[in-house]
Amino acid sequence: MTENVHVISAAMVPFGKHRSSSYVGLAVPPLIDALRGAGVEKADVDAVYVGHSYGGMMTGQRICKEIGLGGVPTVNVDNACSSGATAVHEAWSAIAQGLVEVAVVIGVEKLTQFGGGTLPLSPEDREVKQGIVMPAVYAMRANRYLYETEATPEDLALVSVKARRHGALNPFAQFRTEVSVEEVLGARPVADPLTLLMCCPTGDGAAVVVLASERARARLGISSSMRVAASVLHSGRVSEGFRDMTYPEISAHSAHDAYEAAGIGPEDLDMIELHDAFSIAELVYYEAFGLAERGRGIDLIRDGRTTFGGDVVVNPSGGLLAKGHPVGASGVAQIAEAFWQLTGNAGDRQIDDARWAMTHVTGGGTAGLDHGACTVHLFEAA
Incomplete structure (x- = not known):
């Protein structure tokens, strides 16, 4: 792999409880923002990678069709909490190998669909049982x-x-208020010694990044980016x-x-x-x-x-x-x-x-x- 890969744009929606939103509804706004931020047209996109765990079949295709983005490989990636980052890894690999020049990566999840509590785990796992x-x-x-x-x-x-x-x-951020040590320690117990404020919240959200090869970055006139080292x-x-x-x-x-x-x-x-x-x-x-x-x-x-x-x-x-x-x-x-x-x-x-x-x-x-x-x-x- 010899091709330098750059992240040239990023966008997201505030994380939180978006109960009335769908996976598509969460992902489309940052998708549009990320493409606009990079100055990328739909015709410039060579591949789309979508990380999610609970979105169901063809989550990526359902999102992309809303903006008329089709005809390119769209890969849905489920790797639990690492789904979105794995999707970025796949996009980086494709560009580094020279297979594509511009790739869009979407990460999206709607956890409020479960109503609360801990995430559902595989019932086949002996420890889960x-x-x-x-x-x-x-x-x-x-x-x-x-x-x-x-x-x-x-x-x-x-x-x-x-x-x-x-x-x-x-x-x-889902939570934008500061807390004290005393408030954290005094919060509702979850699993000793962890209290509620020592645990991440349940919520919904989406984020999008655009990756490009060195050649595509130059062609698009991108002056500010970060290189995937x-x-x-x-x-x-x-x-x-x-x-x-x-x-x-x-x-x-x-x-x-x-x-x-x-x-x-x-x-x-x-x-x-x-x-x-x-x-x-x-x-x-x-x-x-x-x-x-x-x-x-x-x-x-x-x-x-x-x-x-x-x-x-x-x-x-x-x-x-x-x-x-x-x-x-x-x-x-x-x-x-x-x-x-x-x-x-x-x-x-x-x-x-x-x-x-x-x-x-x-x-x-x-x-x-x-x-x-x-x-x-x-x-x-x-």
């Missing part, structure tokens, strides 16, 4: 981390406080028996491979959008990404090193905890945030002189795998 749900998985991870390290529930609360502070600056997709390893829940191997391996591909290290990053579905996740990902030693992720959150003015800004968008987590849309929304940051268009949450960004999202879990899927992207301001 025993009653496992995602809040319980992360609660077990949190309890083990608290047991093995010096971390306290207050550290978990600090992650949520930071997320809400960042989300308050983001007009696309690495795109890594891994599925989980078969791993029966004991699992170290404090060390997400799939994320560590994916990040390592991305660093190798881009020729940089964690010290070079200016921002990270990571999969903080529950507050404990951010602490363990600090360590998996090489930002901190094992057991010392707490130092970063306690010392303010992962917020504005720190070493690296983690989840400037507010992350899943504040921005929301409509699963198929989340990975694309992360990349939209990176695009706005690296092109200087992030408004009140702009990171000074941002050059390098990482996005990371994991998808699903099933008995016998260390995780379902993990997608890591590295981007450089162009």
Whole structure:
């Protein structure tokens, strides 16, 4: 693969509870905005990739027909929470191989269709049959981390406080009010030690990015973009028996491979959008990404090193905890945030002189795998 690939436009709708909207209704406005933002006509689009988990058959085709976009390959991607990011990976791969020059990636999900509660999981999974749900998985991870390290529930609360502070600056975030440590700890218990404010909300949303080859970028006269420096997709390893829940191997391996591909290290990053579905996740990902030693992720959150003015800004968008987590849309929304940051268009949450960004999202879990899927992207301001 020799073709440079660029993200040349991004758009999204505010995440939240859009009960009266359909998948098509959620996705069409940002699709139009992203195409207009790039100056791309329908005739310029060579392929469309659509990430979703619960949209049903031909979600992408149903969306694209509303704007008269047809006749090109439209690929629907389901990879659980990593669906949108996987769709971006597929678009990047096609352009890097010279198969297409301009690709549109849509991430969309409508979780309010389920009425509330935890996400439905595969009934064939033996752990699901025993009653496992995602809040319980992360609660077990949190309890083990608290047991093995010096971390306290207050550290978990600090992650949520930071997320809400960042989300308050983001007009696309589902939650835009700040909270205190005391409010987080005093919120309704969900799965000990996690409280409601340590868990991402249920919601709906859509995000769209446009990717282009170097040639197409020049042809379209795009002067502001970000280069895809690495795109890594891994599925989980078969791993029966004991699992170290404090060390997400799939994320560590994916990040390592991305660093190798881009020729940089964690010290070079200016921002990270990571999969903080529950507050404990951010602490363990600090360590998996090489930002901190094992057991010392707490130092970063306690010392303010992962917020504005720190070493690296983690989840400037507010992350899943504040921005929301409509699963198929989340990975694309992360990349939209990176695009706005690296092109200087992030408004009140702009990171000074941002050059390098990482996005990371994991998808699903099933008995016998260390995780379902993990997608890591590295981007450089162009």
